Amino acid sequence: MTSPALFTPFTLRSVTFRNRLWVAPMCQYSVEKRDGVPTDWHLVHLGGTARGGAGLVMAEATGVTPEGRISAWDTGIWNDEQRDAWSRIVAFIHGQGAAAGIQLAHAGRKGSTHRGLEGHGAIATHDGGWEPLGPSTLPFPGLATPAPMSHAQIAQAVAAFRSAARRALDAGFDVLEVHAAHGYLLHEFLSPLSNDRSDEYGGSLENRARFLLEVVREVRDVAGADVPVFVRLSATDWKEPEGWTLEDTVAVSAWARDAGADLVDVSSGGNVADAPIPVGPGYQVPFAAEVRERVGVPTSAVGLVTEPHLAEHIVASGQADAVMAGREFLRDPHFALRAAHELGAGVDYWPFQYERGTFAHRPA
Ligand code: FNR
Numbered sequence: 001m002t003s004p005a006l007f008t009p010f011t012l013r014s015v016t017f018r019n020r021l022w023v024a025p026m027c028q029y030s031v032e033k034r035d036g037v038p039t040d041w042h043l044v045h046l047g048g049t050a051r052g053g054a055g056l057v058m059a060e061a062t063g064v065t066p067e068g069r070i071s072a073w074d075t076g077i078w079n080d081e082q083r084d085a086w087s088r089i090v091a092f093i094h095g096q097g098a099a100a101g102i103q104l105a106h107a108g109r110k111g112s113t114h115r116g117l118e119g120h121g122a123i124a125t126h127d128g129g130w131e132p133l134g135p136s137t138l139p140f141p142g143l144a145t146p147a148p149m150s151h152a153q154i155a156q157a158v159a160a161f162r163s164a165a166r167r168a169l170d171a172g173f174d175v176l177e178v179h180a181a182h183g184y185l186l187h188e189f190l191s192p193l194s195n196d197r198s199d200e201y202g203g204s205l206e207n208r209a210r211f212l213l214e215v216v217r218e219v220r221d222v223a224g225a226d227v228p229v230f231v232r233l234s235a236t237d238w239k240e241p242e243g244w245t246l247e248d249t250v251a252v253s254a255w256a257r258d259a260g261a262d263l264v265d266v267s268s269g270g271n272v273a274d275a276p277i278p279v280g281p282g283y284q285v286p287f288a289a290e291v292r293e294r295v296g297v298p299t300s301a302v303g304l305v306t307e308p309h310l311a312e313h314i315v316a317s318g319q320a321d322a323v324m325a326g327r328e329f330l331r332d333p334h335f336a337l338r339a340a341h342e343l344g345a346g347v348d349y350w351p352f353q354y355e356r357g358t359f360a361h362r363p364a
Contacts, residue, residue, distance in 0.1 A: 005316035006308070006323070007345035010055070012262045012298065014226035015174045017055035017099050018349065020315050020322035021336045023329050024302050025058040025103040025177065025232075029073040029115035034128070036063060036076025037085045046089055049329050050096035051351055053336030057098050058324070059086070061105035061179050064164035065157070067130045068106035068185070071115045072123070077102065078160065083167040090172035097349050101175030102168045103232065104161055104219070108185025109134035109146035109194065133157075135188050135195040135202065141273040154201065154211055157185070162218040169227065176219055177230040178212070178261075182270030186212045190252065191237055191244040191271050209252050213259045220260025230300075231256045232265040235287035238275035246287060253295045263298040264291050265324065279303075282310055289319035300324050308339035 007019045023046070030041040042059070050057050063069035063076040076082050086102070093100040112122055112129035122144045123129030133153060134146025149157070165176050180186035188194040189211045195202050201210055216231060223229050233253065237243030253264045266288035269277055277283075284303035292299040301320035305311050311323040328335045340347045350357075356364050 004312050004343040004345045006312045006343060007340055007347060010321060012228040015099055015228055017322070018097060019053070019055040019336065019340075019345075019347070021054060021311055021339055022056040022300065022322050022324045023049045023054045023058055024324035024326035025060050025179070026326050026330070027060045027070060027074060029071055031073050031075055034072040036066065036069070036074070036078065036082050038075045038082070038089060039085075042075065043089045043092060046100075047092045047096065048333035049336075050093040050098035050100075052329070052332070052334035053340060053347065053349055054098050054329070055322070055336070056101055056175060057093050058101040058103055058175070058177060059089070059173075061103050061107070061184070062164075064104055064106055064160040067111060067133065068108075068157070068160065070107040070111055070184075071113050072128060073115045077104065077164045077167050077171075080167070083171045086168070086171035086173070094172065096351070099174040100172065101177055101230070102171075102173045103177045103179045104164050104168065105179035106157055106160070106185040108132060108188045109138075110140050110143060110183055112144060133185070135197055138194050138196060140183060140194075140271075148197070151199075154214075158211070158214045158218055161215045162222055165219045165222040169222065175228050175230060176223055177232055177265060178215055178219055179232050180212050181232040181234040181265075181267045183234070183272070184270075186215065187234055187244070187271055190248070193237055193239060193243045193272055205248055205251060209255060212252070213255055216256050216259040216261055223260075228262040229260055230263045230265050231261045232267055234270055235266050235268045235284065235291070237271050238269055238277050239272055243272065246290060249287070250291060250294050253291045253297055257295060257297045261297070263300060263321070264288075264295070265300045265302065266291055266320075267302050281305070281307070282314065285314055285319050292318070292320060302326070308342045311339060312343055
């Protein structure tokens with residue numbers, strides 16, 4: 001029997017992923033001390049999916065600076081205490097045979113908000129929030145008006161991504177992902193709907209992509225020859241032609257690859273509040289396929305892929321090199337082992353502690 005494509009190992013640089021079903025980055029808003037230090041929640045949440053057979057476990061959008069967080073309950077990677085707490089989590093993930101990734105993030109104008117379970121909207125500076133930064137003064141609906149970044153602030157943010165990448169490597173992460181999707185800072189610079197600057201960081205596509213490419217080059221430089229760098233992009237603002245478009249994504253994916261990105265993690269949306277998004281199973285997969293085909297760069301597909309056979313089809317048909325799943329891993333941290341079973345992949349990483357869970361019809 002041929003092995004399912006989803007459970008064929010995949011190598012980027014010196015990292016071999018045991019399969020191509022990966023955990024998408026998901027904010028947990030679980031840093032109760034608001035110091036950016038990941039907690040036991042993160043250990044169990046991420047560790048559970050590693051135990052559950054995922055090939056890559058991508059940690060949530062993690063602030064490269066305090067004001068780069070979405071909320072004060074987000075994880076960070078701007079100091080050594082955070083690095084050390086991450087290293088314990090990474091060690092557990094490795095012990096389960098999975099690769100560990102971290103999404104390096106700056107929330108930009110979507111920063112300083114409440115965490116989801118306590119409602120949405122901005123937190124004012126006097127309540128422990130901060131003044132968000134952005135390309136321009138254009139706010140995300142319902143959130144604070146951002147302060148347009150000076151050239152010095154852009155240079156500081158690029159340097160913050162670089163030091164965050166350094167600390168992430170020191171913590172043991174195998175993959176570094178630059179978050180340039182979902183309406184956060186780097187996407188805000190990319191999209192004309194959030195960037196109306198008239199300097200070299202605004203206007204033409206080249207100018208709007210400048211900040212992202214500076215970040216990718218720095219992260220690549222720190223990552224060296226062995227560590228894969230991913231870039232997560234929103235393929236479209238779902239407001240074409242005036243917003244960010246799939247054509248822009250294809251162009252910038254090629255530039256990001258030339259700047260050192262190894263894989264484009266293709267998502268969509270998040271930069272405007274009222275975009276009509278035709279959500280359905282695998283609805284973003286065609287974007288990943290187009291980037292892969294036209295740019296010749298590896299891609300991962302994400303978004304409502306909950307069925308093992310759909311994930312298998314995406315990889316087997318060459319639409320993406322890997323599939324990320326988010327909510328299905330929340331419903332079932334063992335989604336990858338379940339998918340292997342359903343697809344008839346004979347994987348050897350069922351945890352020995354749980355082996356008797358496979359004895360369905362005999363005495364335990
Ligand atoms: C997310 N998503 C997300 N995306 C991202 O790039 N960084 C992040 O930190 C988060 N945080 C987050 C938290 C939670 C609770 C959810 C459900 C989602 C989006 C996520 O990575 C993924 O792209 C979407 O959830 C779509 O995939 P699924 O859930 O349909 O498989």
